[in-house]
Amino acid sequence: MAKEDFTEYKLLSKIARLYYIDDLNQQKIAEKLNISRTKVSRSISRAKQLNIVSININSPADEFTELESTLEKVFDLKECLIVPWSENDTEIYRNMAVLVAGLFDRILADGDTLGVGWGATLKNISAYIEPLRKINIQTVPLLGGLGRSGIEVNTNAVASIIAEKYGGTSYAMHSPAVLDSRQARRIMEKDSSVAEIFKMAAGINTALIGLSDIGQQSTMIKTGNFSIEDFKYLESIGIAGDVNLIFINEEGQPVANDLDSRLLRLPADKLKNVKNIIGAAYGASKIKVLLGAMKGNLINILVTDEKTAGQLIKQA
Amino acid sequence: MAKEDFTEYKLLSKIARLYYIDDLNQQKIAEKLNISRTKVSRSISRAKQLNIVSININSPADEFTELESTLEKVFDLKECLIVPWSENDTEIYRNMAVLVAGLFDRILADGDTLGVGWGATLKNISAYIEPLRKINIQTVPLLGGLGRSGIEVNTNAVASIIAEKYGGTSYAMHSPAVLDSRQARRIMEKDSSVAEIFKMAAGINTALIGLSDIGQQSTMIKTGNFSIEDFKYLESIGIAGDVNLIFINEEGQPVANDLDSRLLRLPADKLKNVKNIIGAAYGASKIKVLLGAMKGNLINILVTDEKTAGQLIKQA
DNA sequence: GCATTATATGAAAAAAAATTCATTTTTTAT
DNA sequence: ATAAAAAATGAATTTTTTTTCATATAATGC
Numbered sequence: 001m002a003k004e005d006f007t008e009y010k011l012l013s014k015i016a017r018l019y020y021i022d023d024l025n026q027q028k029i030a031e032k033l034n035i036s037r038t039k040v041s042r043s044i045s046r047a048k049q050l051n052i053v054s055i056n057i058n059s060p061a062d063e064f065t066e067l068e069s070t071l072e073k074v075f076d077l078k079e080c081l082i083v084p085w086s087e088n089d090t091e092i093y094r095n096m097a098v099l100v101a102g103l104f105d106r107i108l109a110d111g112d113t114l115g116v117g118w119g120a121t122l123k124n125i126s127a128y129i130e131p132l133r134k135i136n137i138q139t140v141p142l143l144g145g146l147g148r149s150g151i152e153v154n155t156n157a158v159a160s161i162i163a164e165k166y167g168g169t170s171y172a173m174h175s176p177a178v179l180d181s182r183q184a185r186r187i188m189e190k191d192s193s194v195a196e197i198f199k200m201a202a203g204i205n206t207a208l209i210g211l212s213d214i215g216q217q218s219t220m221i222k223t224g225n226f227s228i229e230d231f232k233y234l235e236s237i238g239i240a241g242d243v244n245l246i247f248i249n250e251e252g253q254p255v256a257n258d259l260d261s262r263l264l265r266l267p268a269d270k271l272k273n274v275k276n277i278i279g280a281a282y283g284a285s286k287i288k289v290l291l292g293a294m295k296g297n298l299i300n301i302l303v304t305d306e307k308t309a310g311q312l313i314k315q316a
Numbered sequence: 317m318a319k320e321d322f323t324e325y326k327l328l329s330k331i332a333r334l335y336y337i338d339d340l341n342q343q344k345i346a347e348k349l350n351i352s353r354t355k356v357s358r359s360i361s362r363a364k365q366l367n368i369v370s371i372n373i374n375s376p377a378d379e380f381t382e383l384e385s386t387l388e389k390v391f392d393l394k395e396c397l398i399v400p401w402s403e404n405d406t407e408i409y410r411n412m413a414v415l416v417a418g419l420f421d422r423i424l425a426d427g428d429t430l431g432v433g434w435g436a437t438l439k440n441i442s443a444y445i446e447p448l449r450k451i452n453i454q455t456v457p458l459l460g461g462l463g464r465s466g467i468e469v470n471t472n473a474v475a476s477i478i479a480e481k482y483g484g485t486s487y488a489m490h491s492p493a494v495l496d497s498r499q500a501r502r503i504m505e506k507d508s509s510v511a512e513i514f515k516m517a518a519g520i521n522t523a524l525i526g527l528s529d530i531g532q533q534s535t536m537i538k539t540g541n542f543s544i545e546d547f548k549y550l551e552s553i554g555i556a557g558d559v560n561l562i563f564i565n566e567e568g569q570p571v572a573n574d575l576d577s578r579l580l581r582l583p584a585d586k587l588k589n590v591k592n593i594i595g596a597a598y599g600a601s602k603i604k605v606l607l608g609a610m611k612g613n614l615i616n617i618l619v620t621d622e623k624t625a626g627q628l629i630k631q632a
Numbered sequence: 633g634c635a636t637t638a639t640a641t642g643a644a645a646a647a648a649a650a651t652t653c654a655t656t657t658t659t660t661a662t
Numbered sequence: 663a664t665a666a667a668a669a670a671t672g673a674a675t676t677t678t679t680t681t682t683c684a685t686a687t688a689a690t691g692c
Contacts, residue, residue, distance in 0.1 A: 006377050007415075007448065009378070010381070014381055020371040034423045052374060053371060058368060061322050069333055069334075101323070102327060
């Protein structure tokens with residue numbers, strides 16, 4: 001190392017130490033070392049640039065913030081929240097609920113309306129979520145009901161549980177999500193009680209939605225809303241899965257299909273207008289639909305587990 | 317870790333990462349996370365406090381900045397500069413010269429007057445120093461000459477070498493430092509050429525001075541200015557050594573003694589008024605006098621080697 | 633349950649830091 | 663050596679950050 005470089009590095013180290021370790025402000029450092037505060041400011045920048053100063057983030061709760069940060073950048077997300085992987089699904093749901101509670105605490109305010117989707121993940125998050133404080137929110141379903149007795153995944157239930165816990169008000173959509181015919185859907189859509197919910201849904205700032213794949217294990221098959229043939233058809237036209245019952249391909253584009261006209265849910269263009277669209281999903285089967293949902297901007301906040309997060313990065 | 321704590325730590329980690337790693341400003345973080353910038357600011361402070369953020373200083377030239385920082389605090393120094401220990405004295409002197417050059421670059425400005433002391437260390441620093449830039453300084457000796465032909469430690473020489481290298485002007489004190497009698501000293505002191513130098517010396521903002529012990533190997537014995545008996549006497553009255561020919565005890569107090577009245581040098585009270593008093597010395601024999609000089613505020617900037625620095629800390 | 637104390641909050645003010653810009657200094661090329 | 667280009671500098675401006683202060687929220691004791 002040349003003498004001048006040594007002298008420069010020595011000074012930069014000294015300034016960095018005084019600033020970061022001894023907590024002197026730049027004015028005081030300037031006075032102490034007999035240089036201008038401008039030079040101190042520039043020296044600190046330079047010391048950072050030269051990696052004389054290295055800053056690390058570490059905390060018991062920091063396990064995934066780096067991974068989260070990476071996901072946020074790669075998929076251009078507003079935010080990403082990751083829970084540890086576990087054999088135990090309940091463990092995952094509970095941890096997701098904790099993170100979503102932290103998120104809600106920041107992004108929801110009195111008077112806000114939260115839109116909710118459907119699915120096992122949402123049902124469980126709503127079951128385990130514990131508000132950090134009461135918030136007077138309104139909750140509305142973003143699609144009709146998909147549950148049948150015994151296989152309860154009703155959006156109305158999710159909406160009401162969350163609203164109750166937060167001390168807010170929930171609204172229900174009194175219609176199935178999948179109608180028998182285009183005509184039936186049109187009629188329900190115009191029904192004043194349903195129309196009112198969709199009007200509310202159009203004005204939400206936050207949505208918490210589920211994503212599903214079109215595998216044969218899908219809840220949508222179990223609920224009887226769709227048949228295996230329906231799913232085979234969807235697969236044949238390149239569908240990767242659905243986001244709030246919007247069928248999309250891997251690129252995140254909604255693909256026109258025979259089923260669409262019978263579905264009662266907030267459409268893609270309206271959903272994309274929502275400021276915070278929280279998509280919660282995990283597991284290998286959800287990779288494709290998650291990738292699509294992020295690419296197509298159908299979600300901008302991702303809640304998932306570490307395994308899924310890792311796979312998403314790989315396939316980005 | 318309790319759930320609320322986890323949530324708090326998670327948020328703090330996230331904020332810290334966005335701020336320190338991703339270089340977002342607090343405003344942007346606040347917007348992203350939907351919190352106030354005040355909270356972001358406070359969160360960053362808290363993250364630092366909780367050691368979620370750890371900052372390290374590292375550079376090839378940083379070997380001793382931590383030790384320097386410790387010395388500065390322990391001995392309330394304006395600054396401390398440490399060179400690596402070496403078997404080779406020349407190596408130490410050369411390195412000291414580099415550091416002193418860096419220091420001069422900061423603390424000396426055109427028109428400033430630098431006072432210089434005496435000793436092997438100063439002589440060598442002046443020999444090896446290479447200015448980082450030209451500075452139009454004036455240099456004045458802070459004591460009379462101690463050298464004899466063959467054993468040159470003359471302050472006039474030190475002053476003139478430094479001034480020449482920096483492109484400044486040097487002034488000489490045409491008198492020995494140790495006179496034969498009190499009377500002789502009084503006469504010299506009043507001599508206009510000497511008086512003028514002391515007048516200049518009283519107005520300096522920076523002094524570079526040497527420290528010596530009163531061991532039998534001392535240069536002062538070799539120069540013939542003092543006898544072994546003189547030193548034994550000084551030792552008997554508790555003298556630890558001298559700073560610019562001011563004899564002090566280990567507490568840094570100048571001790572009245574029979575020799576004082578024959579010495580021609582800037583006295584302690586005048587020296588203490590100087591803004592930057594750079595003391596350069598190393599080696600086991602200098603520990604006591606260094607401790608005294610720092611305690612008594614006869615120096616406020618220390619230049620030494622790592623070994624001596626370590627011993628000083630131990631005996632602090 | 634209610635009152636009291638402690639803690640947390642955000643808007644505004646103050647302080648600190650980064651950037652801009654005009655100038656000087658240093659380096660490089662001739 | 664001198665001129666031209668590049669880099670460094672510090673005062674002033676702008677931006678960012680911290681602190682203050684008044685208010686609101688939550689925790690604790692009675």
